[in-house]
Amino acid sequence: MNASRAEQILKSPDTIGVKYRNNYVWIENVDKGRNTAYVTYLEKHNTVHVDIDQLEETGPMPQH
Template structure:
């Protein structure tokens, strides 16, 4: 994923699925200068900074498991 798309997803009124290492995450913030995103694992609730390139969009979702 690129930084522009990550920002679009973060600001979208729709819920758009995003995975990091096969786990769903919520994009909290983006640092375009470093090309990183601050994300929260949805199941574990822990947060971390990751490379935006490692995020994978899975498409619109109506609910998350």
């Protein structure tokens, strides 16, 4: 993924699936200058700082 797409997902009103290391995450913040993002694991609820190019978009998520 690139920084522009990560920022689009962050600002989107839709819920778009994103994975980091095979786990679903929520993008909290994007730093385009450093090409990094803060993401929170949906299962564990811990936040980590990652390289944006390691994020994988999986598509729209079903609404609960």
